[in-house]
Amino acid sequence: MKSNRTKNEEVTGKQRSLEHALDSEDAGVDPNLRLIHLFNHYRHDWMNEIQLLFGYVKLKKYDKLEDLMEKIKNKVQQESYISKLGNAELIVYLLSFQAEVKDLLLEIEMEREVHLNELPLDSQGVGRLLMDLIQVFKRCSVFNGDGLGLHDLVVKFTEKSNLLLIELQYQGLIGADVLAAELERVMFESIQTVKWDIQLLDERHAAMYIEVPFCT
Template sequence: MNSWKWISAGFGLSSVLPVAWMLWHPTFAAGIILIIWSVAASLITAWYVWRIEVRKQKNNQRILEQRAIQTLNHHRHDWMNELQILYGYIQLGKLDKSVECVERIKERMLLDSKISKLGIPALVFYLHAYRTFNMGLQLEVDVVDHVQLDGKLSSKAENNLTESIIQVIGAYQLSGSSTWEDERLLTLTFMEQEQELIAEFDGEGSFGDLDSLKQQIEIAVQDKGIRVEQILTDNATYRLCLPYVI
């Protein structure tokens, strides 16, 4: 956006010469030249801005496609590991372990389905892709009673919620540090309470200065119509509360 302003300012300044000429020699010809110059500058500015926007959209689309492919490959690798474990139990005749493995796979498939049905594409993609691109903080997601947000939030509220959740997770990531002995876990739970969506963050492990973490969370939801509540537990626990559209 800033580049657009500089481009527009540059072409605007280019009209200084014909304006100065017209003021110095206010003739009909000077007026015609000024009009032609202004129209040409406007058209060139519009074309250049459009070209930059198209290029930016193509780059963003390419990045998104690459991330989607990496996420799919990561999930495929995880599922292949689960199937290999199951196949090993079957070969060894360990029926009880095979049943446990199948139940674990079923629970994971159900959770992935719940996340996919949240109804906000950008948020769903981020949650599915988190394990592929983020390290240093383990994220577990839970969805209580099949929460579905489609039609319950305005487009602006959906964008605000997605941005806030990503920024809050980022705040937890940057707070404190994990070690081999003390791994950090963040559990994100989606639930409904009356006419509100609740996104609860429960951090286990070291998250540094909790006052600083709280401040970063409050900044993440500022002017977005989202309320922050601190839950008194042994962990760093906060809730984001967003009213539904009635």
């Protein structure tokens, strides 16, 4: 399924069909309290990593240290990349989603820094489009209530010579028909000039590729 879409008209906040607020208990609360909650989450997350590290050392399970340190190194690197995306709204959204949304694991992957604000494209529009798409995947995920199902969404950013490539890879139960319709609707309502391709879509997997050409 492929499409090119160009829309020149401006779209106001009231006209947008999707909200970027996260579906969590903290949505709509005081921004300062939400920021404190976010800090507490990451502090708790890192304390768990440190305790696990000390636990391996105490038990002399040195063979497990290399894999754990590699995991921590990659985690630090990806969080650093997210913080340097150059779009404050998108950065806060991604970090908040990872901290607050428990039923869908969001992973961001970049091989190097991508500064959206320095690329010849509409960085704010790209950010809003990506947030809309992530919300669609969250709403279309199917949860059976036993807590055993894996729901994972990986978003990859790759800066090429003439475009920005965004890949979305989903694994987990999902309403495929509803997802297809929602993705198509969001892409056609977007003000972005993009090429998009849904290469895989069934009840347990989805793969979507978006090419955002640089302005010339």
